[in-house]
Amino acid sequence: MKCRKCGEKAAIKLYQHNLPLCREHFCEFIEERVKKAIHDFAMFEKEEKILVVISGGKDSLALSYILNKLGYDVSLLYIDLGIDEYSDNSRVFCEEFARKFALSLKIISLKEEWGKGIRGFCRQTYKSVCSLCGMVKRYYFNKVAYEEEFDVVATGHNLDDMVSALLSNILGWRTSYLVKQLPLLPEEGKLKKKAKPLIYLTERETAAYAFLSGISFLREECPYSRDASFLRMKHLLNEIEMSSPGTKFSFYRGFLENLHLFRKNEDKVELKDCLLCGFPSLFEICSFCKTFRKEEAKNAGKI
C-alpha cells in the first residue's frame, strides 16, 4: 500500500477517508485535523494560556505534543488518584513526557492532599470509582485553571469518546447531558472554557500518531474501566465503523447540526458558590466538598 501523497510505503490506512499515508504525511494530516478543530470551534488563540489535563495515555500526551508543536502556550496538569500501581505508572509517563518536551507539569495527589486514594473515598460514599474520578478531575482542573489564571482547559477527548457518550445518552434520552457534549464549553463565572481539540480524531489515529512521533505513553488500562459501559458502546460503534467507515464522524457531525432539537429542552440551572470551597455548584455544598470535606459540611449543617 502506497502513500496517496508521495507514493512511499504507507504506515497506515485511514478507512473513513479511504486514505493510505506514510509516516510523514500521516503526522501532517493529524496536525491539520487538530488545527481545523481549533479553528472550526474557535477554541483558543496563540496568546491564551492552556492547561492540558494529562493522564499518561495516548490522547492527552498526543494533544500536549501537538499543541506545543503548533506553538501554543501549554502547561500540564496530572491528577494522581492513588489507584495503586496504575497511578504510579501513569505518573511516571507524565513526568517523563514533561521532562522530554520541557513543559511545566503540576501534579495533584489525592493521597498527599487527603491522606488516601480514590478507593478510600468510594468506600466512604458508596459511589463508584468512575463517578468519583470524573468529579475529582473536574474539580481540580477547574480550580487550578481559575487560581493559576489559565484561559482554557484542554482535554484529550477524541471522536470515539464523544460518540460513545453520545450513543449512551441517546439510548437513555438524557437530553441535559447531550447538550453538554460539545467540542467547546464556554467560560462561566469561575469555570474556564473547556476545549476538546482531538474531536476529529479516532483513538486509532491518536495512538498511531503518538507511536510514530516517538511519544511514550501508558498502554495499561485503568483497572476500573474494564467493565465500563462506555467500552461496550465503543465496541458497538467500531463494529458499525468497520462495515461503514465514516459512521462515527457523521454521527457526531449530525448531532452538532441538530443540537437545536435538544437545546429546546435544556434546563437552565443557576450555579451558586459552594459554601466551603467557593466554586460553582448546583447545591449549597458542592459534590467534591460533600465527599472530601464531609465533617465541615456536617458542621455547617448541610448534610
Place this chain on the structure above:
Amino acid sequence: MQVKFDNQVKEWQKRKRVKDILEAFGLNREEVIVVRDDTLLTENDWVEVDDKVEIWRVVSGGAPGD
C-alpha cells in the same frame, strides 16, 4: 513468526497478512495498531516467518466527565 497481543502469543510457520492475523485474534482493525520494531503495519502488509510483531489495543475507557 510470533505475534503478541495482551497476554496471548500466537506463532505461525508461514508468512501471513496482517488482515488475517487480526482475524485470527478476532480483532476489529479500528481498535488496534500493529507494530513491528519502530514501524506500523497496514492490514495489507505481510508478516514474515522471522518477524516479531505486537498488536496494541487502542480503545480506552475512562469516566465520561474526564
